[in-house]
Amino acid sequence: MxxxxxxxxxxxxxxxxxxxxxxxxxxxxxxxxxxxxxxxxxxxxxxxxxxxxxxxxxxxxxxxxxxxxxxxxxxxxxxxxxxxxxxxxxxxxxxxxxxxxxxxxxxxxxxxxxxxxxxxxxxxxxxxxxxxxxxxxxxxxxxxxxxxxxxxxxxxxxxxxxxxxxxxxxxxxxxxxxxxxxxxxxxxxxxxxxxxxxxxxxxxxxxxxxxxxxxxxxxxxxxxxxxxxxxxxxxxxxxxxxxxxxxxxxxxxxxxxxxxxxxxxKMSKSLGNFKIIRDVLKDFHPEAVRLFLLSHHYRNPIDFSDKTMAEASSGLDKLYNALERLDQAAAAVPDDKRPNPGVWEKFQEAMDDDFNTAKGIGILFETVHQINRFLEAHKEADAGDVSFSLNAMRTDLLRIGGILGIFAESPQDYFAKQKTLAAQTADVDSQRIEQLIKDRAEARKTKNWSLADRIRAELTAMHIVLEDRPEGTLWRIEKP
RNA sequence: GGCGGCAUAGCCAAGUGGUAAGGCAUCGGUCUGCAAAACCGACACUCUCCGGUUCAAAUCCGGAUGCCGCCUCCA
CATH class of the missing domain: 3.40.50.620 (HUPs)
Structure with a gap:
């Protein structure tokens, strides 16, 4: 190399x-x-x-x-x-x-x-x-x-x-x-x-x-x-x-x-537009900050804004989502340390070329896409050869994460932390929201869909987004 | 005045001679009571403009325009 x-x-x-x-x-x-x-x-x-x-x-x-x-x-x-x-x-x-x-x-x-x-x-x-x-x-x-x-x-x-x-x-x-x-x-x-x-x-x-x-x-x-x-x-x-x-x-x-x-x-004291790391970390996950910084070639200028950071943050969610799916799919299968020829090598090629992390991250997303497609196509499958490639993918993904300094957490911990972060950032009356969700749950139980939808609309007006999951309803602040 | 960099889709962005990675957004679909989330699919005949070199250029050369950085402490 x-x-x-x-x-x-x-x-x-x-x-x-x-x-x-x-x-x-x-x-x-x-x-x-x-x-x-x-x-x-x-x-x-x-x-x-x-x-x-x-x-x-x-x-x-x-x-x-x-x-x-x-x-x-x-x-x-x-x-x-x-x-x-x-x-x-x-x-x-x-x-x-x-x-x-x-x-x-x-x-x-x-x-x-x-x-x-x-x-x-x-x-x-x-x-x-x-x-x-x-x-x-x-x-x-x-x-x-x-x-x-x-x-x-x-x-x-x-x-x-x-x-x-x-x-x-x-x-x-x-x-x-x-x-x-x-x-x-x-x-x-x-x-x-x-x-x-x-x-x-x-x-x-x-x-x-x-x-x-x-x-x-x-x-x-x-x-x-x-x-x-x-x-x-x-x-x-x-x-x-x-x-x-x-x-x-x-x-x-x-x-x-x-x-x-x-x-x-330009960031400067006179313009008063300094972004202190500790302030940034109040709003964004540290790995999102890393992903943002590494998504551009290190010699190019980059523009920090709420928008660009939010994009990096969404990207990281996507990566952790894939990792979580992979973990679930591969859970029952014995670990195979054989490297997957391809993914890591491609990443390596990008890094060998003047530490091109931006290209490397592109390869990461491409891989995630392949994994998702594969998982969709083999939803029922648990055959040995299938699992093998998943394990190899996972090994490569984690190795790449080890270079970029992401995937340091389990997907579960990661998503839990993201949720806490969002709740801290937003100024909302969570008691009222919880009450409305409770009311809506009642309405849904009795299949009173019109009432349920009215409550949802009310929450939407408050920029609250609901997610009905098997284990209950989650809520979060609408992303800007 | 001197030195250097950059201009790629709505936005961000990789790509230094071989026929445009990736992300976000958008639209269509799967799922859902409806949604959301997640996933799948679609999305630049073209790379600021003009000329040149070449079988072949976003990529090299010359010129134009625009933006930016350094020359002072600064990551």
């Missing part, structure tokens, strides 16, 4: 060949922990979660590292506003992050380093850069000298000359070049600081990833990931620091995920 990955560095799909055969080192930029995580963070984390899961499934020994930036201007600012320590802010939001991602069934990386726990590593890299003449010190600040790294701009595809024309930020006049960036920021009153050979201070943003990736993955590793917005300047600067310091290639494959828009608008 050959995996092909779109490499942002070359802007081409390339055949994936890890530095060490059979092993994958993967570093993904995690959040700066100064606020709650939004759906955009979720996308990045879920996308790389799936990539890690898939590589592991394919037999690679994966070392997955995702950092927390826990010292930074925004954290300090937030801490000062609230009158607490930066550390307290960072810890609060790291915990929130872990809760949110846990709720989304995200598997933990092998290492989740924090910048503040690797100050020594960071100082070491900076020292090396200074010794090599690639960085310079001014009043306790240390800057990287970008002109000393000839290939600067190779990831983002921009040249220094072009950028200067568009620069519209206040330039620190002390710097040799306006695009030189801080490796170390000298201590200021009220800010966290560490001792260093260059004086007390704290690390700049970019250097932590160079230091920590080297600590856990070595000087050259396989996959470096993050959101598209990190390409410049963050990843560009990481490359400059790391390759200049070690004189070796940094990451082989650069993988960047696209943005999440909200109702076709």
């Amino acid at each position: 050959t995996i092909r990955i779109f490499n942002s560095l070359t802007r081409k799909k390339e055949i994936f060949e890890p530095v060490q055969p059979g092993k994958v080192g993967m570093y993904v930029c995690g959040p700066t922990v100064y606020d709650s995580c939004h759906i955009g963070h979720a996308r990045s984390v879920v996308v790389f979660d799936v990539i890690a899961r898939y590589l592991k499934d394919q037999g690679y020994e994966v070392t997955y590292v995702r950092n927390f930036t826990d010292v930074d201007d925004k954290i300090i600012q937030r801490a000062n506003q609230l009158g607490v320590s930066s550390k307290a802010i960072a810890e609060k939001y790291i915990q929130e992050f872990n809760e949110d991602m846990g709720a989304l069934h995200v598997q933990r990386p092998n290492h989740e380093p924090k910048a503040t726990e690797h100050i020594a590593d960071i100082i070491q890299v900076i020292t090396k850069l200074i010794h090599k003449g690639l960085a310079y010190t001014i009043d306790g600040d240390v800057f990287f000298r970008i002109t000393a790294f000839e290939q600067y701009g190779k990831l983002s595809g921009r040249r220094l000359e072009d950028m200067e024309a568009g620069a519209r930020i206040d330039v620190d006049k002390r710097k040799e070049n306006p695009f030189d960036f801080a490796l170390w920021k000298s201590a200021k009153p009220g800010e966290p600081a560490w001792e260093s050979p260059f004086g007390p201070g704290r690390p700049g943003w970019h250097i932590e990833c160079s230091a920590m990736s080297m600590r856990f993955l070595g000087e050259t590793f396989d996959i470096h990931g993050g959101g598209k917005d990190l390409i410049f300047p963050h990843h560009e600067n990481e490359i400059a620091q790391s390759e200049a310091a070690h004189a070796k290639p940094f990451a082989k494959y650069w993988v960047h995920n696209g943005f999440v828009n909200i109702n076709q608008e």
Whole structure:
């Protein structure tokens, strides 16, 4: 099996060949922990979660590292506003992050380093850069000298000359070049600081990833990931620091995920259209969120809205329905572990092509369709060969679910949870509804259909939908 | 000003040379006292427009139009 990955560095799909055969080192930029995580963070984390899961499934020994930036201007600012320590802010939001991602069934990386726990590593890299003449010190600040790294701009595809024309930020006049960036920021009153050979201070943003990736993955590793917005300047600067310091290639494959828009608008603080993960999870099942995020190719932008989420949610219902039918049909049959040639292989093919989860999900639905057709055609059948293929289908379905991070629940639990979710979301007088349903049940018992229908109409006007089942009448809020 | 991306049915979306996956919605059917849910079936002679390359293009090249992102903290 050959995996092909779109490499942002070359802007081409390339055949994936890890530095060490059979092993994958993967570093993904995690959040700066100064606020709650939004759906955009979720996308990045879920996308790389799936990539890690898939590589592991394919037999690679994966070392997955995702950092927390826990010292930074925004954290300090937030801490000062609230009158607490930066550390307290960072810890609060790291915990929130872990809760949110846990709720989304995200598997933990092998290492989740924090910048503040690797100050020594960071100082070491900076020292090396200074010794090599690639960085310079001014009043306790240390800057990287970008002109000393000839290939600067190779990831983002921009040249220094072009950028200067568009620069519209206040330039620190002390710097040799306006695009030189801080490796170390000298201590200021009220800010966290560490001792260093260059004086007390704290690390700049970019250097932590160079230091920590080297600590856990070595000087050259396989996959470096993050959101598209990190390409410049963050990843560009990481490359400059790391390759200049070690004189070796940094990451082989650069993988960047696209943005999440909200109702076709860019999500931003100023527009006030941030969607916090915990709010989304109040309305939707975590696996519906995953299915939504993975229904689009990871490099394309996606639009988050009630409509698109509701669609993903319906889709997940359909998948769980099929699983439930399959469980019932296959219940009496001994499990056969033989793989079903076809379904899993097709899914694998999709994933091998730059982790095309959207295509993979299409295959999932196609399979569900086949299963339903089969079940319809063999309603009475329980013959051995028939059951065998069902079992194999089920195995494949669950294996695919294991990559996408869905089907973690039994269909029964899933539908129970969906119902609770719907009831919580809606503001209804459930007592009154229950009473009306009781009245209708009476009417139906005496075959008073006209009264029964009147009650149904009344409930419909209240946007309540009824489902008469053998075990009783269920009700739910009409889907928007 | 520089760099990059995208334009596929009512909507979402996959598809980088071989004759348009999948989902949602809609319509028809099975089921039901009627419904709902579930399932089955139907649903793009065509991929923004114009030109070119090719036996063959949604897919490659050139141009036009429209939308978006990055160049500043940002997943």
